[in-house]
Amino acid sequence: MPYINVKITDEHVSNDQKKAIIKGCTQLMVDVLNKDPATTFVVIEEVSTDNWGIGFEQVTQLRKCSTVGSS
Template structure:
């Protein structure tokens, strides 16, 4: 029983985008591992920017300063 957890920062990911992630990840598990999609579980957890850190700082503060992971 595959269990896939996707963690994202809470920044307006739409229901349609989440649906596409769940479908896409399930399809990869079926194609690569030959697993039954009815036994494959995908969980999307959204994390507040204050609760996500990068390079020793909260992402919320980095974003306030206009800094992203690719600009650090």
């Protein structure tokens, strides 16, 4: 009974994109481990960019810096 926890930043991920993530993760378990999709659980957690850091910075700050001058 696989349990897959996918964590993504909460940056406007659509319902269709979430469905694709669930389908893709489930299919991976079927293809690689021959698991039953009916007992494969996929949980998507959306994390605020304030609560996600890379290096010394919050993703919120990194996103702001990457958009400066790119308009």
